[in-house]
Amino acid sequence: MRAVRWILRGLLALVAMLALVACALQVALGGDEGVPPRSEGALRVATLNVHYIRLRADEGPWSVGDWEVRRGPLDLAFKALDADLVAFQEMESFGGGEGTDVNLALDWLLERNPGYAAAAVGDPREFPSTQPILYRRDALEVEAQGWFFFSDTPDVIYSRTFDGSWPAFASWARFTPEDGAAFTVMNVHFEYRSGSNRMLSAALVAERIAPMQAEGPVILLGDLNALHGSRTMAVLEGAGLTFADVSGATYHFDRGINLFGAIDHVGVSDGVEVVGEPVVVRRRFDGEWPTDHYPVVADLRLPLPGG
Numbered sequence: 001m002r003a004v005r006w007i008l009r010g011l012l013a014l015v016a017m018l019a020l021v022a023c024a025l026q027v028a029l030g031g032d033e034g035v036p037p038r039s040e041g042a043l044r045v046a047t048l049n050v051h052y053i054r055l056r057a058d059e060g061p062w063s064v065g066d067w068e069v070r071r072g073p074l075d076l077a078f079k080a081l082d083a084d085l086v087a088f089q090e091m092e093s094f095g096g097g098e099g100t101d102v103n104l105a106l107d108w109l110l111e112r113n114p115g116y117a118a119a120a121v122g123d124p125r126e127f128p129s130t131q132p133i134l135y136r137r138d139a140l141e142v143e144a145q146g147w148f149f150f151s152d153t154p155d156v157i158y159s160r161t162f163d164g165s166w167p168a169f170a171s172w173a174r175f176t177p178e179d180g181a182a183f184t185v186m187n188v189h190f191e192y193r194s195g196s197n198r199m200l201s202a203a204l205v206a207e208r209i210a211p212m213q214a215e216g217p218v219i220l221l222g223d224l225n226a227l228h229g230s231r232t233m234a235v236l237e238g239a240g241l242t243f244a245d246v247s248g249a250t251y252h253f254d255r256g257i258n259l260f261g262a263i264d265h266v267g268v269s270d271g272v273e274v275v276g277e278p279v280v281v282r283r284r285f286d287g288e289w290p291t292d293h294y295p296v297v298a299d300l301r302l303p304l305p306g307g
Contacts, residue, residue, distance in 0.1 A: 032282040035080055035297060039275040042299035043177070046083040047221040047264050049189070049251075049293040050074065052130075053104055055095035061254070067104055073285035074105065075112045078134075080281065081297055085135040085175070087187035087221035092130035100124060106132055119173035120145050120187060128157060131171040131187050131222075143182055145173040148208060150190070150201035161191055162200045170205055170222075172212075181305040183272075184212045188222035190232065198225060198232045206239030213240055213269050217302055220267035223293070227261050241267035244274045246296055252282070254292035264296045271303040 038044055057063035078086065093102045101124060110118060113134075119142045121129040128147055135142070149169040151159040158167045168191050176182045186209060191197045205220070212218050220241055226232035233243055244266045249258035266278055278298040 032280075034279075035082060035281060036276070036279060038082060039299040039301075042275045042301050043085075044081075044083045044297065044299050045185070045219060045221060045266065046081045046086040046295050046297045047089070047187075047223070047266065048077075048086060048291065048295040049089040049223045049264065050091050050105055050291045051254075051293075052090045052092040052094045055093050055100075055102065064104075070288055070290055071105070071108050073288040074290040075109060076285040077281065077290045077295060078109055078113065080285070081295055083297060084139050085133055085185060086295075087131070087133050087185060089131055089187070089189040089223045091132055103129060109134065117142075119175070119185075120147070120171035126157065128167075128169055128171070131169065131189060133171065133173050133185055133187055135173075135175065138178075140175045140177055143174040143176055145171070147171045148204070150197065150204060154204060161194070161197050163194055163197055165191060165194065165197065168197075168201065170208070174212075174215075177302070180302055181216055183217040183219060183302055184209075184215070186212075186218060186220045186222075188220065188224065190223065190225045192225040195232075199235060202232045202235035206235055209239060209241075209269075217272045218269040219272065219300065220265075223264050225263050227263065228265070233265070236267060240269055242269075243267045244278045244298055246278045246280060248280055248282075250280055250294050250296055252289070252292060252294060254289055256282070256284075256289065258282075262296070264293060266296060266298045268300060273301040275299040275301055 051062055053067045054062050059065045091105045093104045116134045117137050118132045118134055120133045147169055148154040149159045150161050153159045161168050170188045172186045174182055174184045190201045209218050224232055246262035250262040250264040252258055278296055281295045
């Protein structure tokens, strides 16, 4: 009996210690500073993983019914960002198969925000439209757009990743501002389970952005599923990108639980200045979490034309 009591005491002590660690992480990786005023002369960008919607489910997490609850808060979150462009990941209404014409979240935000248009979209049979980039119509013009999959056959639409798991890809768009030089936004979502897939995906992105950087600044936004300082990020840094130090958690388990650092990031090529620190918007909107990630917002100053 004495041994059992010692074991129970040990287990209780371990549970108490883990609870204290979790509380400490929640405080250290949390906090909501709010969206700051826009920096004068800066381009405001944001990234947000919105989680796919399950079209065949009427109720439960990520179902159509759940979307009806979240869609208002998502619109409020989008408006609160006050961004010139927002790169979205997992903006998909999944009904089984590939290339569906239904995209509830995209249609909803465009309907509610007529001052914005969508880049990196098209006919789903030819362009995977689940990673759109929404941008201000009056501030930016789209010059070109494209995609490639994290695969041995990157130019084959919906091709599976390097180890055969679910398709994952990058979308991109080249923009021209009213009074500035053209720049490219690369929107990525790396797989969360496989480290080798993330490394190979990062290497492919590094290869694809090289000619883009020769044409002008490149901004990389998205869900890397990797922490700051990771080997995945190092591959992209080796390609000439510098990553802003996003403080605290950006993924919260759809519960506001902050257990590890940022996995959603903002990277910029030479000549692009990050003005101040990126902001993570950790709050409910209208009493609901819009998704299981927090938005990340950053103000950037692009080089002047000819500079």
